[in-house]
Amino acid sequence: MAANNIDEVVDGLAGIVRDSVRDADRAGYFAALYRQVTVEVRRGIHTGLFDDGPRMDRFDTLFGNRYFDAYDAWRRDRTGPRCWREAFGLLHDPDTIIVQHLMLGVNAHINLDLAISAADTSPGEAIHALKRDFLLINDILARAVLAVQGAVGSVSPYLWLLDKFGGRTDEQILDFSIRRSRQEAWDNALLLAGQSGARRERTIDLLDARAALLARLIARPGGLVRPAIQLIQSTENKDVSTVIEHLDRALDGPPSP
Template sequence: MPHLEQFAPRRDTPDTSGTPGTADTADTAGTAVDRVVARMRALDAALPPRDGVAVFNRVYLAVTEEVDRHIDTGRFADARAAITLDVRFAERYLAAVDAATSDRRPPACWRPLFQFRRHPGVRPLQFALAGINAHIGHDLALAVVDACRSLGCEPADLEDEFDRVGDLLVALEERIREELMPGPDLLQIADPLTHLVGSWSLERARDATWSAARALWALRRLPDVAEEFTGRLDAAVGFAGRMLLTPLPD
């Protein structure tokens, strides 16, 4: 894994109920993002490099730092919305880490990564994509709802921020595949890893996530239905993650 280290509208009264973490949308630009970046850097320093959670954490740290740079340089039209979405998103991953660390059950979407994080038959690319699958497929949809509650807006008001963050993730995923996919092209064709990771697409996952976020927002006044929808989404994303972490021969 020699190269992965380099990945080193309307606003109503805010409602922060039901959201994880402590992000405050009144934070000055960058403060809340700095807080989650510090957490990820601490994890990077504490975890063994080959640990599956460490592999994903480095990838996600790179994304979060890139979002922070885009905010600082004014590339988001609504910096407050971008910060809120970014932090709510990160908090869900960090909450899953905290749950696993304290022997509580993380969401189903994250369990495969924590269960297989030290498996010798799982390759670094699989760990990276399984983490991205969990975070995009489940956490991002809930983070959009969290951010809408905090900002007093509709999902449509966050679509530009959602798309820009998604574009950064797609670009980084392409880079990850290039860095971590083994061997010459001819060998890649026969490598089981090629077939396994080729069955998952971040762009398709991102499109499905936007639909899920809009559905969850529409269901917010039907809590029982929203809870069932969220549970099924969590389970489905977890199943995909388990498939991505299938141990492979050397």
């Protein structure tokens, strides 16, 4: 699938969510989070939040299409960027918990796709004018992530163990990962905006390799996190379709019991 504007990105994500609910496909976990973030970005465009609404529409469309391309490549023949292959390859793994699926999608989309999309939107010196709008998305992401993580807690009641054993007692798990990664994505966007040809492709390949390594660390953490994940998994809601629908309503109001 290929989107021509942010409305089509939202529609495409909604379609993946619907298909995932129908097929009990864990791809719907990240798609539900991403759809809600995109809806909030679209609202920001319509309300004049960004300095340049049409530019943000182009940016979000390029960003969305990178996800759609990776999703389609995996469905077609198990190809695509390495970091996305790591994420999609765990969709049928019953030992991977809900928040890991979300973090794997966040990792691939932000640590690889975001910088490329920003540089494609505003190449060369034009990248500097994009910075304020780029960073404004942090606030949108923070709101969406807090809502979605609250929803995850409703279907994964022992999720708090990741904070306890992962050493992040004062930060939300997903919010921590996203904020740190987005700053790095901006630095990488500045780099890519000034590159072309083989040099640019080499940089993208290195970003993909790094994101793939991070994906493996997310999927198979060491130390006390591993037994914590096993306990979390044993208590999670195992009805994939129900979990997707629950996550997809996260921004509609407080999580249901």
